[in-house]
Amino acid sequence: MTTAAKTPCRLCGNPELSLLMDLGRQPIAHRFLEQPEEEFKHPLTLHYCEQCGLGQICDPVSPEILYKGYNYCFSEWKPEPHRETELDLICAHKQNAKIFEIGCNDGLFLEQLQLRGQQVCVGLEPNSFAKKFATEQRGLHVYETFLDEDTCNDALAKFGKFDLVMARQVLEHVPGIELFFKCVNMLLKDDGMVFIDVPDVGPGLKVGDCTIAWEEHVNYFTDNVLNNLLDRHGFTPVEEKKFNYSGGTLAVLARRKTARDVFVPSHDYLPFSRTFSERVQHYGARLSQALTLAKKSFDQVVIYGVGCRACALVNGHNLGGVIDFAVDDQMERQGKLMPGSQLEIKSPEVLQKPGAKSLVILAVNQENEAGVSAKTLAACPESHVTFLIVMGPTNIEQELDAFIAGIQS
Ligand SMILES: [Zn+2]
Known part of the structure; x- marks a missing residue:
């Protein structure tokens, strides 16, 4: 069943999206209460695109409401068993490199790259607490802002083009995918690479798990959907990894594609997307x-x-x-x-x-x-x-x- 969504597909522009799951009105998941109270609630509805497979929240909660009084989580508080593997993966392909990280949090990952001999490590982080930590405790150069062209121009003037642009657990939060890749393309050398890590909803789609939904995530990827997105913006994977972290995590290192790199969409998860809502409801009733x-x-x-x-x-x-x-x-x-x-x-x-x-x-x-x-x-x-x-x-x-x-x- 297709429904006229409020917005076209963020990946391919398809104006007709299909319902993936409607959980009704939900509270903000990170907002714990001190005592019983009337809470702010928002509709938590996920759609998916039959053409490209991207799962998406079409009308996300505005960041002003979502992140008001945000109880901030630093990367050091959350163990990431796959961090070393990702560092190894990047360093196997880029050495003595200039690296720009979009959404660098408290700078932990950038610092690790620096310790492994990467030459220039620059970050961008909208959260002021995390930015302050990255600059004051780790001595990194970090822009405190959301990603925009002005910041990219400033970074290009100061550092020149970059060998690697990376974003870990960021792209799933970004409604403006076009601007994101426009900035990546601006920042990157011709032979540069992009490293992206996002939650993998494939395992959850297979088993009818409603916990894939989170109002902070506006985009929902499987491996093929992520590769489709990269292809549209001129990139082809060099290495891909999957981790059993937080329900599933995908990491891709990609280079600019050439005429010989042809992407073939697999649509492997569409059958699971089509029956997802029904399976979630059935599971919930039985549980x-x-x-x-x-x-x-x-x-x-x-x-x-x-x-x-x-x-x-x-x-x-x-x-x-x-x-x-x-x-x-x-x-x-x-x-x-x-x-x-x-x-x-x-x-x-x-x-x-x-x-x-x-x-x-x-x-x-x-x-x-x-x-x-x-x-x-x-x-x-x-x-x-x-x-x-x-x-x-x-x-x-x-x-x-x-x-x-x-x-x-
Ligand atoms: Zn689409």
């Missing part, structure tokens, strides 16, 4: 039923993890009424309420009640599941804890089947 049933046989039904994916899961499937409370390791979140569901966030210590039977819904990224469950079991030797995995890339439909079979037996 809700299963949790309702579980409340009869468990003393407490708890969600472990309160990040943006947990928020999409609870609110997208309307699970607030069938979960007792949430737990999270981060102390600064404890005592607050989750957005939307307004579930209370407690310390994981509450699971240690001797003799208690707890169902723990694991709303943490797959790479952290084993650590969290092992730690929980070790901390609760006298209670009975059952885990349920609810986020991709795990096959969550199969996990739910097994869980339902378990509680019915």
Whole structure:
């Protein structure tokens, strides 16, 4: 079914987009509450393009509302197991290079490149806290602004053209893709390369996982869609990598294409996009039923993890009424309420009640599941804890089947 979207496709200009998923009115996922209150809510609707496959939010929440009083996250706070691999990948192709990073955050990655011998490392970062850290603590040259042509001209005047322009976890936030690549093209030497890393929604699309949706992400990529985008803007991949990080991450290093580089779109994820909404609804209804049933046989039904994916899961499937409370390791979140569901966030210590039977819904990224469950079991030797995995890339439909079979037996 196609719907007349408010805007044409950001990648290919197709005026007719199809519905990927409509989660209704949702709160802002990073906004924890101190006490119950009437929250700002916005429609969280994702579309996709039948021609190029790009998933997109057509009418994103304005940045003034979204990032007001933003509880900022520095890159050092979040472990990135794939960081070393990305650094190696770049340094295998570019040495003693001039590098420009769009959205450099606190400058951690640029500093690492510098330590590996890259010659000039310049960043751009709109967040003033992160920019201040990158310049004052790391001594980097960082522009505090959103990407625009004036800034590119200034950087070109100061440093000349660059060997590499990079953006990690940035392009999914950018509604102005044309301007983004215009700037990349301005900044880059003829033999320069571009390095891009974005979330991979492929695994989530396959398993009907609604937690791919986040209001801060306006674009949703699979590998072929990202390569299609690069091709349109004159680039062809040199190396591609996929990481099991935060539900799936794609990284591509690309050079300017020549007449011999022909891109063939695969449309490999279109069948999953077409049935996605239906599968999400079906999964949500079954999960809700299963949790309702579980409340009869468990003393407490708890969600472990309160990040943006947990928020999409609870609110997208309307699970607030069938979960007792949430737990999270981060102390600064404890005592607050989750957005939307307004579930209370407690310390994981509450699971240690001797003799208690707890169902723990694991709303943490797959790479952290084993650590969290092992730690929980070790901390609760006298209670009975059952885990349920609810986020991709795990096959969550199969996990739910097994869980339902378990509680019915
Ligand atoms: Zn398109």
